Amino acid sequence: MTQKNPDVAYGGVSILHAAGCGWGCSTPVELSCTAEIQREENEHNPEDDGLLTRIHSSIYSLTGHKIDQDISVSITSDVPSSMGLKSSSAVAVSSIKCVTRDSNVSLDPRQIVEVAADMQIRSGCSMTGSYDDNWAALGYNSAIVRTDSGKPSSPVGFFRLRKLNCTILDRGVRGSPPTKSDFEEHSEQFQAAKNTLMKGDVIEAFKLNGLAVAEATRDYEGKDLLKSLDSVGLASTITGSGPSIAILHEDDQIDLVSDFCQSFGRVITTKVLQQPLEVG
Numbered sequence: 001m002t003q004k005n006p007d008v009a010y011g012g013v014s015i016l017h018a019a020g021c022g023w024g025c026s027t028p029v030e031l032s033c034t035a036e037i038q039r040e041e042n043e044h045n046p047e048d049d050g051l052l053t054r055i056h057s058s059i060y061s062l063t064g065h066k067i068d069q070d071i072s073v074s075i076t077s078d079v080p081s082s083m084g085l086k087s088s089s090a091v092a093v094s095s096i097k098c099v100t101r102d103s104n105v106s107l108d109p110r111q112i113v114e115v116a117a118d119m120q121i122r123s124g125c126s127m128t129g130s131y132d133d134n135w136a137a138l139g140y141n142s143a144i145v146r147t148d149s150g151k152p153s154s155p156v157g158f159f160r161l162r163k164l165n166c167t168i169l170d171r172g173v174r175g176s177p178p179t180k181s182d183f184e185e186h187s188e189q190f191q192a193a194k195n196t197l198m199k200g201d202v203i204e205a206f207k208l209n210g211l212a213v214a215e216a217t218r219d220y221e222g223k224d225l226l227k228s229l230d231s232v233g234l235a236s237t238i239t240g241s242g243p244s245i246a247i248l249h250e251d252d253q254i255d256l257v258s259d260f261c262q263s264f265g266r267v268i269t270t271k272v273l274q275q276p277l278e279v280g
Helices: 052-063 087-102 109-123 131-137 180-184 187-198 202-216 220-231 251-263
Strands: 008-016 023-038 072-077 143-146 165-169 235-238 245-249 267-271
Touching (some): 008 131, 008 187, 008 202, 008 245, 023 187, 072 087, 109 131, 131 143, 165 251, 202 235, 220 235
Antiparallel strands (some): 023 267, 165 245, 235 245
């Protein structure tokens, strides 16, 4: 594709889960989601569990702009759902970009992040609003947010995660979703990951986050996998609330990753998205 589609958004993987201590960070990966306008009801939208039906009211309540109720969107997505890969953020962000462009409504990135958060909270897709995931869906590498602040859509800071491969172990879809209190019970572990992140050690924070998520979600098999990966020198996390495991690695570790992944039925291979860092 020679020209960037204006209505594309991206999947991502967690650096720090926001439900654990009120701080969150995700980084985008090269898995895309595209929205297109359609003016009749679509019965086959991924993530259409109430998320897309919120778009008109969320845009209006947060920005004051009215969108024609006859406008809906069709979604085409490479981002698997219910696996911790930020599919809801990708759908929300791409659909917001699509309908606002069609309606000649201009929203800056922070407004898009806020509307996407509102859509996800009201539809039950997110415990926190997924502000960090929404920034990642916009392609920003990578925003650190505070969900417990007065302006969770305004990042505390950005950092650029270097060009890395991202291999995702598909462990199926989530069963019963965890609650926010499940994460808060392990706040000390998430706080340790946050402190490590703020000191600049992104990869170590990524690893600590995975162990904390494993405890919060009682994913002890996942915890064992993380420890096995660490023992062979591979950095990994349970992304989102799971169950997928994301491995960040260099080109010279591809064979090592391939050897480890042989027992998994499905592996997704992608890269950390590298985009110009411009905040509107």
